Amino acid sequence: MRVVLKRRLKPLAWPRHFLTPVSVFMALMLGALLFFWVGANPLRAYVEIFKGAFGSFYNFSEVLVRGTPLILCGLSVGLAGKMLIWNIGAEGQLVMGGICGAGVALFLSSHIPTFMMIPTMLVAGFLGGALWGFIPGFLRAKLQVNEIITSLMLNYVAIFWLEHLYFGPWRDPAGRGFPGTAMFPEVAWFPRFFGTRVHLGLLVGLGAALVVWFVLAYTRWGFEIKVVGANLRAAQYARIDILRNILWVMVISGGLAGLAGICETAGIHYRLQQGLASGNGYVGIIVAWLGKLRPASIVVISILLGALMVGGDQVQITMHVPSAISLALEGAILFFVLGGQIFQDYELRIQSEAG
């Protein structure tokens, strides 16, 4: 007996609505095993995660705070993914966005009118990320260098650059060894809402999602991106300038991640410090693919994974279980969802031993 998968002519419609819940459930069962392994009661752990994320208004506001950079990083990875360009460098682009925005806040605040401060920081953050996206984009478009590796290597470069800055030239002289720059002047702080830590960045993220959605659905450029991703040779045939598109997509993609960086620094930390590179760029990859590269889904998934991360922090506090469980769970969910997708596109056939 052997199992054979056969591609369906038409994807099955009915499993669509419950495949994802089932996949997530199975990932959570795997998570339960992990909790069990480290000696924690899985049921209690999940209850704690849920309470941590949705237990109170403040907790939920924290979910939105954690979801904010994920939205932007998810869009960053997702936009590039639409044309099958693999931007694994969102983490480094985020860091560069933070650095550039922080540079504006730290050194130019006296030269910029107050009402222009935050817009300038956003632009600087976008440009910082865009530059970091441009490098692998350029190498890929002009020299055919694999963008997966270059964008990833640049993550490490950006992080060392960040550490160099806050341990070195940008270090807060009054900080007495605290790894970070001085606080930004208050004009450079992003406004927060409802007495929580939810800040302007959430609106930036939602706005970016709207723009990306519109571009993909209604513009000629968005259409070209989709054609390149779906059939590269047909794109050549249709005289789409693929190289220019790769370059621009990587620039915009980097810029989106850069926005995430400046939103984190100016919305949460108010300074450049350790913890800016906390893996949001990598989780963005999971967000983008769980959201099937669709902007609206990316927003929803970001909030859900934000909840998982807030909950993960909660179990670390109350049950002393490492919060790294959230990344492990996210990876597992992606696997199970990818696997579940198969049952829509393929038909499972069991062939009996012939003869």
Add this chain to the structure above:
Amino acid sequence: MSGSDLPRTPAVLMKGIVKRFPGVTANRGVDFRILKGEIHSLLGENGAGKTTLMNVLSGFYQPDEGEMFVNGQKVSFRSPRDALDHGIGMIHQHFQLVRNFTVAENIILGVPGPWTLNMDNVEKSVDEISNRYGLAIDSRAHIWELSVGEQQRVEILRMLFRKVNILIMDEPTSVLAPQEIESLFETMRKIKNEGRSVVFITHKLEEVLEISDYITVLRRGKVMSTVRPEKVRERDGTVSTELARMMVGREVILEVGKQPMKTNRVLLKVDNVSVMGDRGELAVKGISFTVRKGEIFAILGVAGNGQRELVEAIVCLRQKQGGQILLAEKDISACLDSIAYIPEDRTGLGSVPDMPLMENVALTNRARFSKGPLVNWKAVREKALGLIQEYNIAAPSLEMKARQLSGGNLQKLILAREFTQDPLLLVAEQPTRGLDIGATEEVWQSLLRQREKGAILLVSGDMKEVLSLADNILVMFRGQAMDIISGEDEKGIERIGPLMAGLR
């Protein structure tokens, strides 16, 4: 020769084979038998189920129903390896060779033996076999260095090396020039004389008469008849119309009703153009010709003689090395808006299989349907609906994916899309390959209608298509123009066959 008609134990017997695919039943209860030491032709139209039947026999497909016997013993193959172990090997239309391997490496691949590999020994034994069967080949050459005909020899050598008793060849002559076909038949006879059998899949009636001991005709997945060639040969040596009728079910004479060309101004001028191939070799060597308005100009040749590179240079998808291409007296790269291109590879190049029909219609027309940076999807939808009506395309909705269309309907959609551009020059590459007769007729009619509006450059390997449509025919061989022959010139047409094989 097979001697008499007395029944012997057949080398292979297939009984009641049924093979279904999603949406089609390719074989509907086929009985087929192969005797020892015969050349058995499997004749039928595209889509008649010939290849499917042989894929079942060679272990690629598992039949849904039916049974098979080899030398009287019941067998069931789960993979090509099982079939090879029973001495059955198949050479596909699309060669199954590793391009980056040498000839000898391809031949030894998958042959059981000790775990170390001494390529010198392998090369020696390959040379031995190739000498014995007159299949000249350099066993150290890489596949990518070889012509299509040579690659076919490698496939045959591989089967001989494995000592198969049943050699199945799927449309082996479709990639060969007439002279090469003769030497292929010579090899087939040698194999037969050793008591092995050859199954020859084809849709060309004349070849069947020349080489076969038995002919089995398939139509729509069923065996119409198994006959000896003498029974279907007319006294004058031609094929009886009966055989053709068995194949297609009706008399088919495609009467396209072409009007003679009016002399018009020159539209396309190709002057001494040279083009590099993918591996840096000179694929097109200084070709010149002109195409007038209202003309269908055909480039005819066996696949792989530089036609693809030439076309890609004309539509500016490939750099040319030298020469000039002018459209209406301007360099062609300045008039990309006036060219439409219907590529041979419909799913790989001409469409995006995973996108809806509507977006496929917009593919090459997106500038026409845009205002500034925005695409006017409403206008695209209206246009697409109009095209589906006008060109009789069987598509239930515009949201359906291009991959869900049949080959004929997809081709009509691409044709329709390219016609809407109102091109001065339409380049059509193998426009009817793989289409059934009905769809072929529609495509030909559309091309003739388009001829009235501009000029058409038709690239084809199908002589019948070229003779039905073309006003002038350029025969291409190894990157060179052998000659240009008028479609009206009866004497010239007779020279086309030798010209395709490189004989002037």
Add this chain to the structure above:
Amino acid sequence: MESGALFVAKISITSSMAVLYATIGEIFAERSGVLNLGVEGMMLMGALSGFATVHATHSLWLGVGVAMAIGGVFALIHGFFAITLKVNQVVSGLALTLFGIGLSDFLGRPLIGKVSVKFEPVSLYPLYKIPVLGDVFFSHSLLVYPAYLLVPAAYLFLYRTRYGLELRSVGENPSAADTVGIAVARLRYCYTFLGGVLAGLGGAYLSLAYTPGWKEQMTGGQGWIAIALVIFAMWDPLRAAGGAILFGFINAFQFYCQAAGITVVPGYILRMLPYLFTIGVLVIITRWEAARKRVGAPSALGIAFEREE
């Protein structure tokens, strides 16, 4: 200066080993047509499971064995998704890396800062007596020496054996391999597994010999560098060894500058070197091979095989 050069040469060898094992492993996987971007995750799981085993049992070789097995099992996860389920291999590989990072971090927390037995340098008699070379090549831990055999063995296996020919054919043209009766899926599973085993070994080298102990993300991107080196090596084990040692040299040079107190270039900038080096090397090799019109990648790399039906 003499001792400085010797220091750099020795460290070049020791700091290239983890990457070398992982690179050779990935060459096998990619030669069979499976692109596994999960190397970083597999190395981390190998490093953690190896160290955890040694911490619990004090048996170094058991630790190495467990690390290799865990690496292989993780590779099989990717194999299942890439080969059987035909999921996009880039996404699946990334998922494996992220899962590996998260899982090793989660499970490894209690082990951070713990000390245990480790592989000590063992001079290989009598080879270490060769002047200079002996000290550079033959006075390392026992996890280094197998690499000296692995590289030529991998080369010979690929080019001089029937299995190597079959492996390469599956990565070049699986449909042709299938036609002559080679079990494409089975071979791909085997070599993906082997790739994971070697990545696990690379991880164990880190946690048991090179920087003994466990720390989250202790591989520091070496799994990714291995993937870059596969391209640098044009899928050839001998060139992979060269690339790995070059990488080791950059590392050693950076250590040397720090140890010798050279502060012209700040430390953090020095630590960027291996990553910048990887990018630079990738650019050069891509240009170079493109100019020679050579495509080193297996033709079917990253493409799932489906018998047309």
